[in-house]
Every structure is written in C-alpha cells, then in structure tokens.
Amino acid sequence: EAGVAQSPRYKIIEKRQSVAFWCNPISGHATLYWYQQILGQGPKLLIQFQNNGVVDDSQLPKDRFSAERLKGVDSTLKIQPAKLEDSAVYLCASSFGGGARGTGELFFGEGSRLTVL
C-alpha cells in the first residue's frame, strides 16, 4: 500500500515570496490533515479536511495561508507571502475514518521542510 506522498521535501525561499506544498493521501482515506511543526514544538494543526470539506481551520493564518482539497483526494497548502516565522516542517497526514473524536490512527508523509530567509 502506497503511503502519504508529499512534495517538495525541502524548500528555501526569501521572506515575502510564495510557496506551495502538495500532498497525496493514502487511497480511500477520507480525512486529510496539514500540520506545522516548528523546531522544539509539537505539531500544530493548520487545517483538517473531511473529503473535500473543511472540518477545522481555526489555527490557519488565513491572511497568508490557504489550502484546498479539490475532488476530495490530493491537497495543496500555499503560503503567500512567507514570513521568517513560517520556517517549519509541514506535515500532511491522512486517516481512514472521519477522524471522529481523534481515535483513528494517522498516517503521515515525510514532511516538507521550509526555510524562510
């Protein structure tokens, strides 16, 4: 079974530039998550999709971050314009069920490491 695919693995940009990350979840997984993990901190949920609908985007900085999951399969996370504090690993994860009550196991991609100079 193919795992969660993410690209690019690494990206270096200057502040005020834009960047996009792509994620393809495990086939059949309805729920897709984007997390931001800053060094020394736990992953922070940016957005959770159930199929192509948004379940939770309360921590997404909507003035600069956007995400979409067209057709309920793969997803793109965009940052425009980037700030220095956006330097982090962006993790995509998927789960089979609706993620109800957080009891379902998450399957992660390898992450996209962003450095903003």
Next chain:
Amino acid sequence: ILNVEQSPQSLHVQEGDSTNFTCSFPSSNFYALHWYRWETAKSPEALFVMTLNGDEKKKGRISATLNTKEGYSYLYIKGSQPEDSATYLCAFSNYQLIWGAGTKLIIKP
C-alpha cells in the same frame, strides 16, 4: 488552554538499557491517547492508539500504559537498540488531537 507535556525533552541511553518516558495530558473529556515514533528524515509512524483507562499495549520491545483518571501515559522501551533512536510524540484527543513536543531518544552504542 489544553496542554500536553512530555518529559524528558531528550534522553541519552546506553544500548541494551531499558528506558521510559512520560506524556501528561488533561484528565477531562478524554477520547484517546496516541504515541508516534518519528525517525530523522522519515515520516512519523503510529505506535499505539489507546482509548481505555488502564490500557496496556505492546509492540515488540515497546509498550505503553494509560491512566486517564490522573492524566498520564508511559512509554517503555526494553533493551534499547540503535534503531530506537527517534523522537517519540504523544497526542491527546478531547475530540481533536493536541500534540506534545516530543521526547528525543538517542541510543549510545
């Protein structure tokens, strides 16, 4: 603000020794407690998802216990091996997952 604390932040253990670390979480509105292992340059992978107070789970040399009444979970590694070197993350669910910052384990040969 709900908080998940993991201790210690980092740990150096001699190969062959056993070790354990802690995840502390709020004891109210508990749904699940997850443990994940994250090796450098790889994707985090699930070790355990526990939902019942008193749960004990085991996978090879790794085991975990859960006390939802007092809000803690222990992860044990018996006979540490170099391949156990990783960051171990726990996450508490009171509907949505809230993550700890992890315990970084380094096994010294």
